[in-house]
Amino acid sequence: MSIQTAIANPTTLQPGNINWMEVPANGQCVFTLAPKETLFHDGDEADFVYEVIDGLIASHSLLCDGRRQIMGFYHPGDIIGMSHDGNHHTSCSAVGSTRVRSIPRSMLLNAAKDRPELSEKLLNCMTNQLYGMQSHFVVLGRKCAQEKLASFILALARRYAAEDAESVTFRLQMTRMDIADYLGMTIETVSRTLTKLKTSGVIEMPDTLTVCVPDLFKLEDVAEHDDEGW
Amino acid sequence: MSIQTAIANPTTLQPGNINWMEVPANGQCVFTLAPKETLFHDGDEADFVYEVIDGLIASHSLLCDGRRQIMGFYHPGDIIGMSHDGNHHTSCSAVGSTRVRSIPRSMLLNAAKDRPELSEKLLNCMTNQLYGMQSHFVVLGRKCAQEKLASFILALARRYAAEDAESVTFRLQMTRMDIADYLGMTIETVSRTLTKLKTSGVIEMPDTLTVCVPDLFKLEDVAEHDDEGW
DNA sequence: CGACGGCTTGATGATCATCAAATAGGGTGG
DNA sequence: CCACCCTATTTGATGATCATCAAGCCGTCG
Numbered sequence: 001m002s003i004q005t006a007i008a009n010p011t012t013l014q015p016g017n018i019n020w021m022e023v024p025a026n027g028q029c030v031f032t033l034a035p036k037e038t039l040f041h042d043g044d045e046a047d048f049v050y051e052v053i054d055g056l057i058a059s060h061s062l063l064c065d066g067r068r069q070i071m072g073f074y075h076p077g078d079i080i081g082m083s084h085d086g087n088h089h090t091s092c093s094a095v096g097s098t099r100v101r102s103i104p105r106s107m108l109l110n111a112a113k114d115r116p117e118l119s120e121k122l123l124n125c126m127t128n129q130l131y132g133m134q135s136h137f138v139v140l141g142r143k144c145a146q147e148k149l150a151s152f153i154l155a156l157a158r159r160y161a162a163e164d165a166e167s168v169t170f171r172l173q174m175t176r177m178d179i180a181d182y183l184g185m186t187i188e189t190v191s192r193t194l195t196k197l198k199t200s201g202v203i204e205m206p207d208t209l210t211v212c213v214p215d216l217f218k219l220e221d222v223a224e225h226d227d228e229g230w
Numbered sequence: 231m232s233i234q235t236a237i238a239n240p241t242t243l244q245p246g247n248i249n250w251m252e253v254p255a256n257g258q259c260v261f262t263l264a265p266k267e268t269l270f271h272d273g274d275e276a277d278f279v280y281e282v283i284d285g286l287i288a289s290h291s292l293l294c295d296g297r298r299q300i301m302g303f304y305h306p307g308d309i310i311g312m313s314h315d316g317n318h319h320t321s322c323s324a325v326g327s328t329r330v331r332s333i334p335r336s337m338l339l340n341a342a343k344d345r346p347e348l349s350e351k352l353l354n355c356m357t358n359q360l361y362g363m364q365s366h367f368v369v370l371g372r373k374c375a376q377e378k379l380a381s382f383i384l385a386l387a388r389r390y391a392a393e394d395a396e397s398v399t400f401r402l403q404m405t406r407m408d409i410a411d412y413l414g415m416t417i418e419t420v421s422r423t424l425t426k427l428k429t430s431g432v433i434e435m436p437d438t439l440t441v442c443v444p445d446l447f448k449l450e451d452v453a454e455h456d457d458e459g460w
Numbered sequence: 461c462g463a464c465g466g467c468t469t470g471a472t473g474a475t476c477a478t479c480a481a482a483t484a485g486g487g488t489g490g
Numbered sequence: 491c492c493a494c495c496c497t498a499t500t501t502g503a504t505g506a507t508c509a510t511c512a513a514g515c516c517g518t519c520g
């Protein structure tokens with residue numbers, strides 16, 4: 001389900017999944033971003049709203065001295081670029097090669113006016129994203145390196161794992177630098193901590209991008225408590 | 231402007247300011263929370279949405295070992311408790327004595343259905359809050375103790391200062407513990423860092439709760455020690 | 461007054477950042 | 491197909507920042 005089908009069929013619209021099939025075709029557009037290519041910059045006019053089709057988008061913020069913080073990753077189905085004041089307040093760029101669909105903000109808002117269900121769904125998208133950010137605050141503010149990495153991998157694992165699965169294997173789409181900037185660490189600490197997680201058997205990594213979680217519960221324990229006791 | 235007047239007069243509704251005057255009176259309720267009293271817990275059913283009338287509310291999250299992270303502070307006019315799935319995903323409690331207005335979630339959603347403007351404003355509230363959280367990520371993930379506190383005080387100062395003012399004096403409503411839990415630090419480091427800011431003349435504190443910022447630009451420099459990218 | 465909670469200050473140590481260098485993997489051109 | 495290069499990643503050594511443990515201070519309240 002995407003924005004398209006949802007506008008066409010409001011009852012099926014899910015958070016992070018809006019379908020804009022009924023929106024005039026000339027307004028929408030699907031295109032592909034190369035890795036690291038920017039979707040929009042902080043401060044740009046927010047004329048468009050985007051839906052990730054496949055790939056991965058990172059929203060981030062830069063300090064002048066080069067420090068970077070990634071606020072969040074947007075996966076397929078996620079909505080990017082809603083604005084309350086007509087301007088973006090963050091930059092967004094592709095992690096790997098990424099396809100997105102764009103729709104003029106005005107068109108989406110107009111459609112929402114005629115469709116209470118659509119605007120309710122948009123609101124759900126927002127509150128959904130908002131809640132997704134909550135746990136990230138705890139990770140950034142209160143967790144140590146090992147808990148940060150475990151939490152990060154756990155979140156990805158849950159996204160990729162089948163319902164009720166106990167183990168899962170997947171490929172990272174982002175670099176160590178991206179992970180570091182997301183978790184508020186350095187690449188060196190990310191690397192060292194991954195090594196520690198491998199050594200303790202919580203994860204396996206056949207190559208630098210493939211992560212295998214043999215026991216999701218064990219990973220949960222590390223993500224929540226600092227291990228040592230386990 | 232509050233939720234009340236906004237429902238009555240949609241065109242005047244501003245983000246963080248919703249007026250529900252037209253909502254049946256039996257649905258809404260104004261009450262006072264004592265300091266540290268809880269508005270709702272993580273996991274509670276989100277039957278009500280709240281507007282802060284005066285005082286201050288903190289939304290926070292707890293790890294099982296007692297570590298706490300405050301996600302954000304809600305000031306008068308702010309809306310709390312919108313949920314996408316009918317449950318709260320964070321706890322909220324009063325910092326000092328705080329008055330809030332509650333409205334049944336169902337009633338607000340129904341009113342929104344008949345009022346495209348209202349639901350657009352609600353959406354604005356959400357995106358507004360979402361963007362407010364962005365800078366907090368940078369603070370938590372990428373700033374050192376001094377920058378964290380300077381950023382924190384600067385945000386409060388801007389809220390209290392008159393337009394174009396160069397200096398401002400205000401009272402903190404929260405304890406050192408609250409500040410520490412908001413900024414991802416310990417109370418000791420908060421205290422030490424405040425002392426450092428006082429010593430360097432960036433702020434003055436006649437007593438533990440009164441903050442005087444003689445030069446907002448100087449405070450900006452410390453907070454953004456090269457920061458505020460683009 | 462004495463006790464309590466919140467705050468400050470001091471001493472010490474752990475964690476993580478920084479600087480530096482080696483290794484691995486991917487892509488290019490011969 | 492291999493040599494080479496470039497970048498990403500890993501590993502090592504060292505140090506700064508901040509957490510922790512501990513004690514003392516201040517204002518409030520019973």
